[in-house]
Amino acid sequence: MTGFQGKQADTVMLYFPLEFNLRHNISEETARADLEFYAAHTAPSPDMTHAIQAVAALDRAALSTNPKWRALADAEFLNSYQKFCFKPFYMFSENSNNGGDVLYLTSGAGFLQTLIYGYGGVRVLPDALQLRPVLPPNATHFALRGIEYMGAVLSLVLDGSGTKMTVAMTSGGSSGKMTLTDSSGKTSVLAKGASAWTGAAQRVTVAVGKDSLSDS
Numbered sequence: 001m002t003g004f005q006g007k008q009a010d011t012v013m014l015y016f017p018l019e020f021n022l023r024h025n026i027s028e029e030t031a032r033a034d035l036e037f038y039a040a041h042t043a044p045s046p047d048m049t050h051a052i053q054a055v056a057a058l059d060r061a062a063l064s065t066n067p068k069w070r071a072l073a074d075a076e077f078l079n080s081y082q083k084f085c086f087k088p089f090y091m092f093s094e095n096s097n098n099g100g101d102v103l104y105l106t107s108g109a110g111f112l113q114t115l116i117y118g119y120g121g122v123r124v125l126p127d128a129l130q131l132r133p134v135l136p137p138n139a140t141h142f143a144l145r146g147i148e149y150m151g152a153v154l155s156l157v158l159d160g161s162g163t164k165m166t167v168a169m170t171s172g173g174s175s176g177k178m179t180l181t182d183s184s185g186k187t188s189v190l191a192k193g194a195s196a197w198t199g200a201a202q203r204v205t206v207a208v209g210k211d212s213l214s215d216s
Contacts, residue, residue: 004041005041005042005043006038006041006042006043007042007043007045008042008043008045008047008048008049009038009042009045009047009048009049009052009053010038011034011038012034012035012038012039012052012053012056013052014026014034015031015034015035015056015059016052016055016056016059016117017052017055017113017117019123028060028063028064031056031059031060032060032064032069035053035056035057035060035072038053039053039057039072039076044079044083044096047106047107047110048080048106048107048109048110048113049110050076050077050079050080050083050110051076051077051080051110051111051113051114051118052110052113053072053076054072054073054074054076054077054080054114054118055073055113055114055117055118057069057070057072057073057076058070058073058118058119058121058134061073061134062121062132062203070134073118074136074137077114077118077119077136077137078137080107080110080111080114081107081111083096084096084104084107085107086098091103091104092104092105092107092108092111093107094107115136115144116144119133119134119135119136119142120132120133120142120144120156121133121134121203122144122147124149125205127207128205128206128207129147129149129150129154129205129206129207130203130204130205130206131156131165131167131203131204131205131206132202132203132204133156133158133165133201134158134162134201135158135160135162140160141157141158141159141160142157142158142162143155143156143157143158144156145170146170149206151172152169152171152172152178153169153170153171154167154168154169154170154206155167155168155170155196158201162201163200163201164198164199164200164201165198165199165200165201165202166196166197166198167190167196167197167198167204167206168190168196168197169190169191169192169194170192171192172191172192176191176192177189177190177191178190178191178206178207
């Protein structure tokens with residue numbers, strides 16, 4: 001497609017937030033090819049384009065040892081706010097020249113989605129909550145607090161090295177507890193007011209009321 005330039009994120013939205021690839025056997029190779037093409041052929045846009053591509057790139061990075069996907073994610077994340085957020089109040093604008101509508105909530109929402117669903121790795125699965133945190137670029141600390149799931153409220157903290165994560169229940173759900181299983185097979189129970197679980201940064205899925213949390 002010589003000369004093609006998309007206005008904003010479209011095809012990449014099949015992978016996030018729709019996650020169409022997980023339900024319809026779209027190969028990871030196809031997902032990578034789509035992301036690579038559209039990231040290179042989509043105009044700078046405030047309409048969540050950079051945010052959507054950043055989250056999709058972080059998903060690709062989680063399944064690949066090639067550093068280019070993490071580099072693409074970080075670049076798209078920085079573009080999502082550095083091009084549309086200006087002094088003196090650092091409000092998001094509609095255009096990259098600080099013109100158009102201000103405060104432009106679409107840009108701000110995209111920025112927040114990148115932190116929650118991208119670097120936090122939060123996903124609501126059919127029967128569980130997934131967390132897969134990585135540090136955002138230039139960050140020395142990363143925390144998501146007030147994550148509500150099945151009546152429980154959770155917190156996620158990633159240390160400054162990006163290698164250790166802590167998960168805690170700050171308010172109980174219907175069962176009042178969660179069971180965590182780390183990569184070694186060791187299980188721990190989280191409950192309101194109990195000690196938090198700390199382990200290596202990894203993908204974990206939390207199932208409240210089923211005493212089941214697994215990682216991979």
